[in-house]
Every structure is written in C-alpha cells, then in structure tokens.
Amino acid sequence: MPTPTYLGPSFQLVDTISIQELTEQGGFQPRARPLLVKGAVKQWPAWGKWSFSQIADLRRKDGSEVVFKFQNGLVEQGVTLPPVVQPVGPYLRELEATAAQIRADWSQDTGLCPDRQWKQLKPGEKFHLNWAHLNSFKANKVYLAQWDILNEFPALRRDFAIRSLWKKWRWTWEYVFIGPANTVTGLHYDFPNNWFCQVRGVKEFLLFPPENRPHMCQSQKYDWGATLSDINISRLAEQPRESAEFAKTNGLYARVEPGDALFVPKQTWHCVVALEPSISLAVFGLTLPEIVLEGGPSECRSLLHRLHLYRWGNCTCHKMDKAPGGHDA
Numbered sequence: 001m002p003t004p005t006y007l008g009p010s011f012q013l014v015d016t017i018s019i020q021e022l023t024e025q026g027g028f029q030p031r032a033r034p035l036l037v038k039g040a041v042k043q044w045p046a047w048g049k050w051s052f053s054q055i056a057d058l059r060r061k062d063g064s065e066v067v068f069k070f071q072n073g074l075v076e077q078g079v080t081l082p083p084v085v086q087p088v089g090p091y092l093r094e095l096e097a098t099a100a101q102i103r104a105d106w107s108q109d110t111g112l113c114p115d116r117q118w119k120q121l122k123p124g125e126k127f128h129l130n131w132a133h134l135n136s137f138k139a140n141k142v143y144l145a146q147w148d149i150l151n152e153f154p155a156l157r158r159d160f161a162i163r164s165l166w167k168k169w170r171w172t173w174e175y176v177f178i179g180p181a182n183t184v185t186g187l188h189y190d191f192p193n194n195w196f197c198q199v200r201g202v203k204e205f206l207l208f209p210p211e212n213r214p215h216m217c218q219s220q221k222y223d224w225g226a227t228l229s230d231i232n233i234s235r236l237a238e239q240p241r242e243s244a245e246f247a248k249t250n251g252l253y254a255r256v257e258p259g260d261a262l263f264v265p266k267q268t269w270h271c272v273v274a275l276e277p278s279i280s281l282a283v284f285g286l287t288l289p290e291i292v293l294e295g296g297p298s299e300c301r302s303l304l305h306r307l308h309l310y311r312w313g314n315c316t317c318h319k320m321d322k323a324p325g326g327h328d329a
C-alpha cells in the first residue's frame with residue numbers, strides 16, 4: 001500500500017462544459033487539452049437504449065450467444081495473463097444485478113477523489129488523490145474491454161451521434177469497455193484522439209498531458225495503439241523509483257458520470273478506475289494526414305511485432321510468462 005504520506009502527482013479538475021454551453025459556442029473546436037462535456041451522451045439514442053440487460057440480449061445472426069475474450073487483470077503493466085473466453089450474457093446480467101446495490105451503498109468517502117472532496121473543489125485548485133483507495137479492493141474480476149461491438153452489430157452505430165461532436169471527416173473505430181466497479185485500466189497513452197463516452201456508471205479518469213512524459217517511466221511493453229508506462233498505480237508502494245517520478249507529474253482529474261463525453265487528446269497519458277459497474281464507448285479517430293503520419297508507423301510496428309522482430313515476448317497481445325524488467329503482474 002502506498003505509505004499514508006505519499007501524495008503523488010498534484011491534480012486540477014479537467015476543463016468542463018455542458019453540452020448546451022458547447023452548442024451555444026458553436027460546437028467543439030479541435031484542442032490539445034482534455035475536455036469533459038457534461039450531458040453529451042444524454043442527447044443520443046444510446047442513453048435510453050444501452051443497458052447491461054439490453055446488451056446481454058444481443059445475439060449473433062445465427063441466434064447464438066456472443067462469446068468474448070475477456071481481459072484478465074491489468075494488461076498495461078506486468079505480465080499479460082491469457083484472456084478468459086466466456087459468453088457475455090451471464091456476465092452482463094450479473095453487472096445489472098450488482099449495479100443497483102452498489103449505488104444504494106454509495107459512500108461520500110469512496111474513490112481516489114471521494115464525493116465529499118470533489119464537490120468542494122474549484123476550477124484551477126490543486127489537490128492530491130487518496131491512493132489508499134486502490135488498496136481498499138482487489139480488482140480480481142475479468143473485464144469486457146476493447147470489444148468492437150459496433151462492427152459486430154452495425155445497427156448500434158446509430159445510437160452514438162459522434163459526428164455531432166467531431167464535425168470533420170475522420171476514420172473512426174470504437175471499443176466498448178464494460179466491467180464491474182473497481183476495474184482499473186493502467187497508465188498509457190493512445191496515438192489517436194478519443195471521445196470517451198460514458199453510458200452507465202461513474203469512472204475516475206486521471207489524465208497527464210504530454211509534457212509530463214519525462215516522468216511517466218515509458219515502458220518497453222508493446223501495444224498496437226498505446227504507449228505504456230511502467231508505473232502501476234495499484235502497486236505504487238512496491239515501486240519506489242516509479243512512485244517518485246510519478247509524484248513529479250501534474251495531472252487532470254475527470255469524474256466521468258453517466259451521459260458525459262470526455263475528449264482525450266492524442267498522447268495524453270491516462271488511467272481509469274471505475275467506481276460503479278460501467279458501460280463506456282471509446283471512439284478513436286484519425287484525420288487523413290493522421291492516418292498517413294501516425295497510423296502508418298503504427299501499422300509498421302504491428303507488422304514487425306507479428307514477425308517477432310519488434311518487442312516480441314513483451315506485449316499486451318500475446319501470452320507472457322514473466323514481465324521483462326522483473327516484476328510480475
């Protein structure tokens with residue numbers, strides 16, 4: 001557990017605007033800083049249609065159950081464990097059953113930035129997080145992470161009017177993240193911009209703009225779309241060097257509530273902790289120049305990786321027995 005005196009990075013609230021204010025201002029303008037848009041998803045059909053039980057009811061064209069390779073523990077740091085292959089239906093029904101109970105038991109004191117503290121914060125005010133929160137639970141459930149649900153069920157694409165936020169043409173791809181309370185996504189950044197849309201549940205999203213890079217302990221572990229960090233936010237006490245570097249960073253805190261959309265600019269380091277069972281959709285997008293300049297190199301690295309010529313044996317996509325660099329997951 002991080003020592004009680006470990007303060008870690010200093011944080012400020014992420015820039016926040018309501019969808020009504022954003023519309024009055026003429027809509028979203030490209031920017032390099034994260035932006036939390038309150039209520040954006042509430043205007044879209046997904047708000048009424050996407051629930052754990054509705055997704056559990058999805059069937060393939062032949063009427064069979066959807067089976068998925070669930071992420072087994074943290075993949076961004078340490079050893080990547082083999083996925084757990086299982087049907088999504090029973091998993092989602094269990095989340096539906098626990099969601100109401102977790103909401104009923106909601107405590108003002110739970111979280112990295114508990115409600116009690118968060119409600120008092122002013123824009124621009126500096127604060128620290130309660131890292132002990134990550135020791136108050138064991139994240140031991142599998143995660144329905146990075147499911148390209150809209151490719152599998154194209155009719156669902158109409159439920160997200162992402163074009164109303166991103167006006168100019170982009171090549172987009174989408175991943176859904178569905179999981180219980182306390183799922184942790186480790187520190188990393190993605191090469192494209194991302195509109196992260198929260199449909200159900202609350203997530204704490206920690207963001208670190210690119211200038212923090214010297215202190216992010218960039219990892220050698222390979223991932224197709226992401227650059228990973230060696231800093232494991234769930235194991236800070238076991239990582240004195242990484243914790244000390246991490247404490248030098250300046251972060252932004254976003255509490256992403258159901259109905260919100262968070263703009264995560266490319267190369268913004270981030271990690272995510274769920275306070276409740278959640279359904280989120282990450283929409284990644286590349287403009288034409290970005291496809292050539294950023295997508296191209298990423299595809300080359302991917303090819304070299306698959307040919308075992310680039311970071312083979314140290315990646316999020318294949319089974320590993322031991323984490324290079326020493327520590328296990």
Ligand SMILES: O=C(O)CCC(=O)C(=O)O
Nearest residue numbers: 177185190196272280282
């Ligand atoms: O919601 C999560 O657990 C992870 C989301 C994320 O890392 C992303 O959208 O880039």
